[in-house]
Amino acid sequence: MARPHIxxxxxxxxxxxxxxxxxxxxxxxxxxxSLDTDTGAxxxxxxxxxxxxxxxxxxxxxxxxxVMTGSIEMDGKQHGPGxxxxxxxxxxxxxxxxxxxxxxxxxxxxxxxxxxxxxxxxPHGEREKLIKVNAYDDMQWTSTNFFPATAPGCxxxxxxxxxxxxxxTFVYCMTPNFWQDNISxxxxxxxxxxxxxxxxxxxxxxLPTGGYFxxxxxxxxxxxxxxxxxxAIGRTDSQLYNHFHxxxxxxxxxxxxxxxxxxxxxKPDLYKWIATGEHNHPTDFEFPHAHYNEKGERIYHHxxxxxxxxxxxxxxxxxxxxxxxRK
Amino acid sequence: MPxxxxxxxxxxxxxxxxxxxxxxxxRYRKIEHEMNVVIAPKRDRWFAEFLENIxxxxxxxxxxxxxxIDPEEIPKKPKRKTRVVY
Numbered sequence: 273m274a275r276p277h278i279x280x281x282x283x284x285x286x287x288x289x290x291x292x293x294x295x296x297x298x299x300x301x302x303x304x305x306s307l308d309t310d311t312g313a314x315x316x317x318x319x320x321x322x323x324x325x326x327x328x329x330x331x332x333x334x335x336x337x338x339v340m341t342g343s344i345e346m347d348g349k350q351h352g353p354g355x356x357x358x359x360x361x362x363x364x365x366x367x368x369x370x371x372x373x374x375x376x377x378x379x380x381x382x383x384x385x386x387x388x389x390x391x392x393x394x395p396h397g398e399r400e401k402l403i404k405v406n407a408y409d410d411m412q413w414t415s416t417n418f419f420p421a422t423a424p425g426c427x428x429x430x431x432x433x434x435x436x437x438x439x440x441t442f443v444y445c446m447t448p449n450f451w452q453d454n455i456s457x458x459x460x461x462x463x464x465x466x467x468x469x470x471x472x473x474x475x476x477x478x479l480p481t482g483g484y485f486x487x488x489x490x491x492x493x494x495x496x497x498x499x500x501x502x503x504a505i506g507r508t509d510s511q512l513y514n515h516f517h518x519x520x521x522x523x524x525x526x527x528x529x530x531x532x533x534x535x536x537x538x539k540p541d542l543y544k545w546i547a548t549g550e551h552n553h554p555t556d557f558e559f560p561h562a563h564y565n566e567k568g569e570r571i572y573h574h575x576x577x578x579x580x581x582x583x584x585x586x587x588x589x590x591x592x593x594x595x596x597x598r599k
Numbered sequence: 600m601p602x603x604x605x606x607x608x609x610x611x612x613x614x615x616x617x618x619x620x621x622x623x624x625x626r627y628r629k630i631e632h633e634m635n636v637v638i639a640p641k642r643d644r645w646f647a648e649f650l651e652n653i654x655x656x657x658x659x660x661x662x663x664x665x666x667x668i669d670p671e672e673i674p675k676k677p678k679r680k681t682r683v684v685y
Contacts, residue, residue, distance in 0.1 A: 277627070277631075278623075279630065292615065293612055304619055314619070361602050361604045383606075384608065421662040423663065424663050453652050454659040475634070477638060477642075516659065518674070519674040520650070524685050
């Protein structure tokens with residue numbers, strides 16, 4: 273099991289706990305929102321005490337930080353509410369100071385939280401993937417651009433988009449008196465945290481400020497309402513498609529079955545090829561390295577029986593070849 | 600794996616994880632009971648209102664495109680218990 277279905281959870285109802293993991297300086301507090309029981313990846317509300325200082329350092333896992341209140345001094349600049357940083361694994365950040373403290377959200381994406389003092393990047397750190405932006409001041413609201421789309425009045429700002437998986441992190445809002453009369457589910461897992469405001473979902477009731485959910489794929493949610501509007505941050509782990517319907521009693525299994533049937537209807541040729549081809553594991557010529565880790569070693573990927581001993585034509589990613597030649 | 604640098608997880612981290620997993624299990628059980636059992640009668644009323652609304656005001660097909668659902672299209676409540684948290 274990765275992360276269980278946590279919905280709804282209101283962090284205002286639980287106290288902050290001291291962060292005791294090695295590496296993190298004293299003065300960091302957290303509330304656990306959800307946790308991957310296999311990898312330790314997790315989402316947390318965090319509070320750093322006034323005067324908190326963090327030396328230059330990095331994390332072993334990709335990390336995302338969103339500042340809700342207070343500001344961070346970094347690189348001689350103030351980074352206030354709305355600041356979003358996506359820090360790739362092994363990429364170091366300069367020293368940070370939080371003279372008045374901050375509250376925010378921290379997401380560790382592939383492993384447990386870690387902090388290692390360092391004033392240089394790890395050899396496997398991918399600095400080009402570092403994102404630093406202020407979601408409130410530097411970006412404007414756009415419509416969701418999904419088809420089928422959410423009802424008018426739900427707007428987004430995309431903070432991070434993964435080209436390969438189409439997973440994304442976004443700030444979103446619902447305007448006052450937003451309503452959407454349908455039920456939705458997705459093929460991806462989805463999580464969200466209410467920075468401000470209350471919305472209502474037909475299955476779970478009201479989700480107020482400080483409300484959170486982590487929802488695995490194919491679980492019904494909606495219809496939706498919000499009387500005064502909301503401001504929230506959301507994330508998915510792969511492409512988000514709105515499978516709308518109006519059967520409030522459909523189960524997770526029925527929803528997944530329907531998604532499969534819809535894939536057959538929408539992309540019959542692709543579906544047939546995947547389902548009946550001699551080779552049921554498609555590869556992406558843009559991402560051949562998906563079969564390899566950073567060292568160019570083959571890693572587990574989907575095949576019947578977990579067979580790793582096969583050839584897709586390109587044995588190694590170009591980067592791994594270069595590394596091998598250097599040795 | 601992209602996004603993760605291979606490292607040895609410390610004993611402290613293992614024990615922290617174990618504790619957090621146990622707390623999450625308790626949190627999940629509480630949520631699951633509250634959602635699947637406690638608010639079930641209230642939710643039945645919400646479902647009924649929704650099925651009424653989509654016949655009168657309409658069902659959101661895409662953005663502001665709405666379609667009124669005919670009475671014969673309305674699904675019937677199955678005998679099994681309704682589950683919303685999995």
